[in-house]
Amino acid sequence: MGVPSYFSYIIRNYPNIIREWNYFMQNQMFQFHHLFMDCNSIVYDAYYSLDKDEKSDLSIEDRVINKVCVNIQEYIQYIKPTKTLYISFDGVAPLAKMEQQRTRRHRSKFLSELQNKKADWDTCAITPGTDFMRKLTARIRYDFKEGYKNIYNTENIVISSSDEPGEGEHKLFQYIREKNIAIDDTVAVYGLDSDLIMLSLYHLKYSKHIYIFRDTPEFLKSKLIFQNSANCIHFLDINKLADSIQTEMSCGAKNDRRVYDYVFMCYLLGNDFLPHFPALNIRTHGMGLLLDVYRLKIGNFHDRFFVDEKNRIDWKNVKLFIYELMKYEKDFLIKEYMHRDQYYKNKLKQKKMDEEERINNLPLFYRAEELYICPGQEEWECRYYKSLFDMDRVNNNNVKNVCVNYLEGLEWVHYYYTTGCLHWKWRYNYHYPPLFMDLLKVIPNGEYSFIENNKQLRKYENKCYSDTLQLCYVLPKSSFGLLSKKGLELTKHNKQYYAENCKFQWAFCRFFWESHVLLPHVQTHTLENWNLVLIN
Numbered sequence: 001m002g003v004p005s006y007f008s009y010i011i012r013n014y015p016n017i018i019r020e021w022n023y024f025m026q027n028q029m030f031q032f033h034h035l036f037m038d039c040n041s042i043v044y045d046a047y048y049s050l051d052k053d054e055k056s057d058l059s060i061e062d063r064v065i066n067k068v069c070v071n072i073q074e075y076i077q078y079i080k081p082t083k084t085l086y087i088s089f090d091g092v093a094p095l096a097k098m099e100q101q102r103t104r105r106h107r108s109k110f111l112s113e114l115q116n117k118k119a120d121w122d123t124c125a126i127t128p129g130t131d132f133m134r135k136l137t138a139r140i141r142y143d144f145k146e147g148y149k150n151i152y153n154t155e156n157i158v159i160s161s162s163d164e165p166g167e168g169e170h171k172l173f174q175y176i177r178e179k180n181i182a183i184d185d186t187v188a189v190y191g192l193d194s195d196l197i198m199l200s201l202y203h204l205k206y207s208k209h210i211y212i213f214r215d216t217p218e219f220l221k222s223k224l225i226f227q228n229s230a231n232c233i234h235f236l237d238i239n240k241l242a243d244s245i246q247t248e249m250s251c252g253a254k255n256d257r258r259v260y261d262y263v264f265m266c267y268l269l270g271n272d273f274l275p276h277f278p279a280l281n282i283r284t285h286g287m288g289l290l291l292d293v294y295r296l297k298i299g300n301f302h303d304r305f306f307v308d309e310k311n312r313i314d315w316k317n318v319k320l321f322i323y324e325l326m327k328y329e330k331d332f333l334i335k336e337y338m339h340r341d342q343y344y345k346n347k348l349k350q351k352k353m354d355e356e357e358r359i360n361n362l363p364l365f366y367r368a369e370e371l372y373i374c375p376g377q378e379e380w381e382c383r384y385y386k387s388l389f390d391m392d393r394v395n396n397n398n399v400k401n402v403c404v405n406y407l408e409g410l411e412w413v414h415y416y417y418t419t420g421c422l423h424w425k426w427r428y429n430y431h432y433p434p435l436f437m438d439l440l441k442v443i444p445n446g447e448y449s450f451i452e453n454n455k456q457l458r459k460y461e462n463k464c465y466s467d468t469l470q471l472c473y474v475l476p477k478s479s480f481g482l483l484s485k486k487g488l489e490l491t492k493h494n495k496q497y498y499a500e501n502c503k504f505q506w507a508f509c510r511f512f513w514e515s516h517v518l519l520p521h522v523q524t525h526t527l528e529n530w531n532l533v534l535i536n
Contacts, residue, residue, distance in 0.1 A: 003269050005282050006194035010236070014244045019211065019235040034181060034207075035081035035154075038168040038191035040090050042071050043126050043136070052120060060121040065136050069143050078233065079188045081154050086175060087144055088160045088168040089137070092128050092464045095524070096273045096412065096427045097167060101127070102474040106517045109476040110502045115355065124479040128162040129467025131482075137161040165464040166421070173199050174420060181207050188213055188235070195272070198263050200238040201245075202418050205256065211235040249291060251299030260418075261298065261306045264313075265290045267413050274409045277433050278508040279325075279332040284339050289332060293324045311418055312447065313411060319443040326436035333375045336508070340364065343510070360512045369507040381435055388432040388507060402434045403442045408450040422451050425460040425524055431505055431516040460528060469531045473522065486534055494530070497522050 011018060024030045046067035047060075056063060076085060093101065105124055112119060125132035141159055160171045169191055181187070186209040189196055200210045213235040245262050246254045269286055270276030280286040297320045298304045304317050344364045347353070353361075373383045385393040393399055405428055415422045433439075451457065465473075468487045475482060477498050480491060491498060497520045506515035 003194050003266055003271050009282050017237045017240045019237050020232050032079045032081050032188045033185040034084040034187045035079045036086040036172040036189045038088055040168055041192040043068055061132055065139050076152055083155045085154045086158045086172050088172045089162045090168045091162050091165045092467050092470050093167055094421050094424045098474055099427050100272045103517045105474055106476045106502055109478050122479055124475055129471045133162040169196055173203055176203055176206050201242055201259055201263055208239055210238040257305045264306045273413050274428055275433050279329045297321050297324045315444045322436055322440050329436045330375050362512045363506040363509040399438050403439045405429055406433055411450050423462050424464050465531050466535050468534045
């Protein structure tokens with residue numbers, strides 16, 4: 001998923017990076033050397049594009065699998081990679097990602113039940129460890145195995161399926177890092193997550209010609225109009241994007257490390273692992289504010305960066321940056337309230353709104369928590385923690401724990417994007433970030449690793465959980481039919497962790513799909529015990 005709305009932001013603000021196929025065909029000698037595919041989205045697309053009324057002797061699952069293979073073949077034939085074809089699916093995820101998966105699956109189930117949508121197939125089956133994913137893996141390996149490389153005229157075919165740990169996009173970029181791809185080779189990356197943009201920016205040092213591509217409908221969703229190209233695949237030129245970002249950052253002589261700093265800043269806008277700061281919203285002023293503050297405190301100094309030459313976080317410079325953001329936090333939070341008031345008024349003027357749209361706009365209509373916090377009145381900071389964390393701000397230990405956990409997250413995400421997973425059992429334990437004024441108090445002045453100094457985390461083995469554990473953790477009760485007997489037995493003895501009814505928290509969310517699901521918290525040591533039961 002990545003930063004919410006980031007894909008729309010990028011193509012709206014940098015339209016010069018969009019390439020159509022004709023752009024490449026101007027050079028008759030042009031060829032893509034490598035095709036890397038993050039294929040989970042293809043599985044969802046295959047299901048949603050099925051003609052449900054079509055009569056078929058095949059099951060829905062088999063039809064989905066057939067469609068997935070056909071779609072992958074079409075992309076291969078379109079790109080025609082000469083050196084590497086890499087097909088990747090999500091395997092067991094780090095715990096930080098499992099948190100997001102758990103929320104998303106429960107929210108989707110709630111919406112389906114609320115809207116009385118009767119599904120003929122459970123898309124939660126698109127999770128590692130299910131019979132469906134095992135079936136899909138076997139078919140993918142059969143259709144695209146190594147012996148087929150002559151059919152596709154490529155030197156190497158690699159399949160990283162759902163039985164190999166790690167998210168699809170991170171596995172493919174690990175391959176790029178480790179296999180010494182020629183710097184001038186041309187790389188095509190298929191996928192829908194905005195994460196891919198961040199990862200590609202970081203990996204230009206391994207291959208300077210990276211192009212992300214996705215289907216035109218995804219561009220059209222972002223309000224871009226393409227004349228005479230409705231059926232054309234569009235690409236994002238990542239090298240051009242990096243250049244455009246540096247131009248906008250306007251920090252004197254161009255330096256690749258400025259791009260790495262840009263990606264680091266984007267973590268504050270939220271991603272799959274950390275929530276966004278309410279005062280920073282990419283839909284309004286968030287990115288502009290970050291760039292302005294960066295230029296003032298970091299970019300105007302030739303020796304200041306967030307990330308040093310050894311890829312370590314320079315906390316001293318991060319602290320300078322957060323200190324400046326702290327000055328604007330209250331004012332920009334008030335501006336955010338004004339934006340939300342305007343959104344609300346615009347929706348009230350809208351005469352017709354179907355049920356789906358009404359549900360999606362619930363965070364605009366019911367804002368009790370935001371109105372209670374009210375940053376225009378004194379002691380709003382205490383109300384922020386009381387409302388969103390059920391925490392007393394005067395108790396510094398509680399707030400300090402939130403801040404340390406968030407800084408761990410910045411470190412964890414940074415390394416996850418650049419070198420790999422620092423620790424499979426780390427996660428952010430809250431739905432909202434701390435305030436900048438509190439975060440500032442715990443940022444170190446020198447070199448420091450929050451993950452290495454997390455004594456509790458060091459108790460747990462740094463390896464992934466089993467796929468059955470992931471299923472038991474992320475699936476809603478309505479999807480328990482996907483579990484093995486062992487998994488079902490485990491859930492039966494731990495009913496207190498599986499909510500009958502979902503509660504939601506959506507303060508500072510624009511749409512319902514961004515809301516937080518309030519689910520029973522499962523301690524890491526409990527997950528460890530579950531995993532031992534399942535693997536033994």
